[in-house]
Amino acid sequence: xxxxxxxxxxxxxxxxxxxxxxxxxxxxxxxxxxxxxxxxxxxxxxxxxxxxxxxxxxxxxxxxxxxxxxxxxxxxxxxxxxxxxxxxxxxxxxxxxxxxxxxxxxxxxxxxxxxxxxxxxxxxxxxxxxxxxxxxxxxxxxxxxxxxxxxxxxxxxxxxxxxxxxxxxxxxxxxxxxxxxxxxxxxxxxxxxxxxxxxxxxxxxxxxxxxxxxxxxxxxxxxxxxxxxxxxxxxxxxxxxxxxxxxxxxxxxxxxxxxxxxxxxxxxxxxxxxx
Amino acid sequence: xxxxxxxxxxxxxxxxxxxxxxxxxxxxxxxxxxxxxxxxxxxxxxxxxxxxxxxxxxxxxxxxxxxxxxxxxxxxxxxxxxxxxxxxxxxxxxxxxxxxxxxxxxxxxxxxxxxxxxxxxxxxxxxxxxxxxxxxxxxxxxxxxxxxxxxxxxxxxxxxxxxxxxxxxxxxxxxxxxxxxxxxxxxxxxxxxxxxxxxxxxxxxxxxxxxxxxxxxxxxxxxxxxxxxxxxxxxxxxxxxxxxxxxxxxxxxxxxxxxxxxxxxxxxxxxxxxx
DNA sequence: CAATCTTTGTGCACACGTTCACAAAGACAT
DNA sequence: ATGTCTTTGTGAACGTGTGCACAAAGATTG
Numbered sequence: 001x002x003x004x005x006x007x008x009x010x011x012x013x014x015x016x017x018x019x020x021x022x023x024x025x026x027x028x029x030x031x032x033x034x035x036x037x038x039x040x041x042x043x044x045x046x047x048x049x050x051x052x053x054x055x056x057x058x059x060x061x062x063x064x065x066x067x068x069x070x071x072x073x074x075x076x077x078x079x080x081x082x083x084x085x086x087x088x089x090x091x092x093x094x095x096x097x098x099x100x101x102x103x104x105x106x107x108x109x110x111x112x113x114x115x116x117x118x119x120x121x122x123x124x125x126x127x128x129x130x131x132x133x134x135x136x137x138x139x140x141x142x143x144x145x146x147x148x149x150x151x152x153x154x155x156x157x158x159x160x161x162x163x164x165x166x167x168x169x170x171x172x173x174x175x176x177x178x179x180x181x182x183x184x185x186x187x188x189x190x191x192x193x194x195x196x197x198x199x200x201x202x203x204x205x206x207x208x209x210x211x212x213x214x215x216x217x218x219x220x221x222x223x224x225x226x227x228x229x230x231x232x233x234x235x236x237x238x239x240x241x242x243x244x245x246x247x248x249x250x251x252x253x254x255x256x257x258x259x260x261x262x263x264x265x266x267x268x269x270x271x272x273x274x275x
Numbered sequence: 276x277x278x279x280x281x282x283x284x285x286x287x288x289x290x291x292x293x294x295x296x297x298x299x300x301x302x303x304x305x306x307x308x309x310x311x312x313x314x315x316x317x318x319x320x321x322x323x324x325x326x327x328x329x330x331x332x333x334x335x336x337x338x339x340x341x342x343x344x345x346x347x348x349x350x351x352x353x354x355x356x357x358x359x360x361x362x363x364x365x366x367x368x369x370x371x372x373x374x375x376x377x378x379x380x381x382x383x384x385x386x387x388x389x390x391x392x393x394x395x396x397x398x399x400x401x402x403x404x405x406x407x408x409x410x411x412x413x414x415x416x417x418x419x420x421x422x423x424x425x426x427x428x429x430x431x432x433x434x435x436x437x438x439x440x441x442x443x444x445x446x447x448x449x450x451x452x453x454x455x456x457x458x459x460x461x462x463x464x465x466x467x468x469x470x471x472x473x474x475x476x477x478x479x480x481x482x483x484x485x486x487x488x489x490x491x492x493x494x495x496x497x498x499x500x501x502x503x504x505x506x507x508x509x510x511x512x513x514x515x516x517x518x519x520x521x522x523x524x525x526x527x528x529x530x531x532x533x534x535x536x537x538x539x540x541x542x543x544x545x546x547x548x549x550x
Numbered sequence: 551c552a553a554t555c556t557t558t559g560t561g562c563a564c565a566c567g568t569t570c571a572c573a574a575a576g577a578c579a580t
Numbered sequence: 581a582t583g584t585c586t587t588t589g590t591g592a593a594c595g596t597g598t599g600c601a602c603a604a605a606g607a608t609t610g
Contacts, residue, residue: 019597025484029463043557052465056560056599063559071558071605088484089491096483103382110378113463113480118487157490158483181493182486184479188304188388190327198489200482204459205388207475208371208433209300209363211457212393214473215432216364218456294567318587331569331590338589346575346588 016087020061026051027058028084034077043074085118095122095154097180099171100163101131101141104186108162109137122154127167144171151178158182165189172199291362295336301326302333303359309352318349360393370397370429372455374446375438376406376416379461383437384412397429402442419446426453433457440464447474 030050034042044062048055062068062075068083069075085091096114098105101124108114109124124136127144134141142150150156159180161168168187175183176197185191185201193199305325309317319337323330337343337350343358344350360366371389373380376399383389384399399411402419409416417425425431434455436443443462450458451472460466460476468474 017596021488022481022485024488025478025481026465028484029480030465044559045557050465052467054599056601057597059557059559060598067559069558070607072556072607074557087488089487090484092487092491094483094487094490103385107378107382108479111479114483117480117484119483157494158486182490184482184486190301190305190325192327196493198486200486202477202479202482203300204383204386204477205304205392206297206300207459207477208369208389208394209303209365209392210297211433211459211473211475212364212367212369213296213299213362215369215457216367218471219432292567319589320587329569331571332567334587334589335568342589344588345577347577347586349587 016064020064021088023051023053023057023061024084024088026053027061028081028088028090031077031081031084035081039077041070041074041076044069047075090118092118094119094158095156096120096158096160097123097125097147097150097154097156097175098160098162099125099144099147099175100161100167100187101126101136102162102164105160105162106136108160108186109139119158122156123150125150127163147171147174148178151175151180156180158184160184160186161191162186291339295339296363298326298328298332298336299359299363301328302336303356303363303365306352306356306359310356314352316345316349316351319344322350365393367393369394369433370431371395371433371435372398372400372425372429372431372450373435373437374400374419374422374450375436375442375462376401376411377437377439380435380437381411383435383461384414394433397431398425400425402438422446422449423453426450426455431455433459435459435461436466437461 027047030047031042033050034047044055044059048058051058059069062080065083065087068080096119098108098121101109105124105126109121115121121137121139124139124141125144125147126132126141129143131141132143151159157180159175159182161171161175161183163171165187168185168189169191172183172185172191172193176193181196182198183191183193183200185199186203188203188205191199191201302322305322306317308325309322319330319334323333326333334344337355340358340362343355371394373383373396376384380399380401384396390396396412396414399414399416400419400422401407401416404418406416407418426434432455434450434457436446436450436458438446440462443460443464444466447458447460447466447468451468456471457473458466458468458475460474461478463478463480466474466476
């Protein structure tokens with residue numbers, strides 16, 4: 001089962017650490033801003049502040065690219081912009097297809113930062129025949145039937161999936177079969193891909209849940225209240241006991257809003273049931 | 276400079292590792308799917324496959340929550356759904372505001388996975404007076420002027436920023452001042468926040484650039500061609516030399532599309548200039 | 551040309567995350 | 581009840597990422 005390629009074979013040759021690669025775009029953005037203000041050089045300290053990272057980390061990151069700085073001075077902005085762009089492969093043109101032109105897909109198609117910096121929306125694809133031909137962000141939507149042809153004709157190697165979760169795996173399979181080797185997945189599903197295909201996922205729901213975790217922790221710490229078995233149901237130690245009641249837990253009321261910082265009229269919350 | 280809280284003070288008490296927290300939503304999703312199919316129990320192996328992770332990792336992750344499994348059998352699905360939900364704070368109701376109702380903001384407001392599982396869109400906020408009152412996803416858009424009042428009245432502690440980059444920091448400051456302590460940022464900027472405020476960022480452009488890096492690497496490895504100083508300009512070792520030409524490098528043509536796997540008519544690519 | 555000052559590049563130690571591999575727990579059959 | 585079989589929970593080894601602290605490089609000044 002080749003699910004998502006977990007283990008990377010330790011980036012070969014002059015491998016740049018994954019964590020560094022993930023930060024390069026951040027540096028590049030900060031550098032581009034400096035470049036536009038015609039700032040000639042920048043120190044690791046300044047650039048690090050602009051990118052929101054530690055300066056030692058930044059210097060180490062750059063050291064993987066080579067020694068592009070000048071001691072006592074800093075880094076040449078323009079030169080560094082070029083080096084990072086080259087390292088990230090942004091001096092090439094990357095045609096991208098977006099599959100699934102719903103609200104999100106349309107938003108992505110319109111997103112400016114998308115088109116800049118080497119990426120070009122080569123095609124918009126949707127399964128709805130009614131969408132076909134309708135222009136979104138100035139680009140006519142094409143039907144899924146032509147997916148393979150579109151990929152090949154445009155030499156697309158990066159695909160963006162913005163379909164509902166149910167369709168994602170199928171779309172993914174077709175993209176991969178047609179030659180796409182990098183996928184940016186916005187659908188809330190785990191995609192299975194063969195070796196050699198990269199998948200990155202963007203999941204709003206997951207991000208929110210992570211925030212909620214920390215938020216709960218923050219709220220629980222000061223008062224040290226919500227620990228232990230907060231009045232909840234479910235047998236203390238025996239998990240199998242849950243089989244008794246088919247509706248196990250969650251209820252106990254999708255209770256009070258946590259951040260009751262400022263006095264808030266109680267009961268005005270529609271209490272949305274989770275799932 | 277409190278930029279993004281880099282060092283966490285080592286998650287206190289019975290701290291759950293950050294990496295584990297980030298995976299819990301993934302497990303929860305897989306478990307919910309099983310629950311809907313009325314599957315009573317699941318083994319770490321099966322669940323790991325569904326979530327796209329290593330089974331040992333999953334077991335270790337669960338071990339931080341306590342011992343909820345039964346050896347020789349596996350985990351009780353319903354019970355685990357509840358435990359994870361509780362740990363993530365999803366048994367509470369989290370009102371969320373979305374600021375910036377452009378294409379992306381509207382897409383987020385309409386996003387289904389957003390509303391489910393404890394999160395509730397409490398308000399949509401935009402700076403454009405023309406938007407005020409106009410309903411998006413059934414919720415009337417309110418003006419930025421009322422931001423503080425909206426936050427307080429609804430007890431909002433989680434804010435989503437979907438504004439243009441230029442407005443993001445300002446909006447962030449106001450959200451934080453009004454009491455928001457968790458921010459999900461879609462604007463391509465580094466946000467500065469005081470201690471105690473969590474920021475998570477979702478950046479399409481960065482994700483694409485990371486994919487491009489790997490894509491380039493894939494393309495460069497087989498032929499072992501594009502290494503070294505690929506015909507580029509710029510002085511070999513002296514960075515300062517770049518000061519000579521104000522337009523340093525990038526040119527050399529925003530050249531040929533990389534994935535020329537299948538023979539593709541050359542020159543049909545509009546050659547988008549990066550910056 | 552020597553002294554001083556700034557800032558890079560990196561060795562080292564430590565923290566965090568991942569994976570292996572296996573003992574122990576429990577289910578289940580006989 | 582005893583033995584076998586499955587699957588968890590975790591100790592330990594390893595790999596990756598982070599941050600300190602400092603030597604060495606080069607600019608700059610007198």
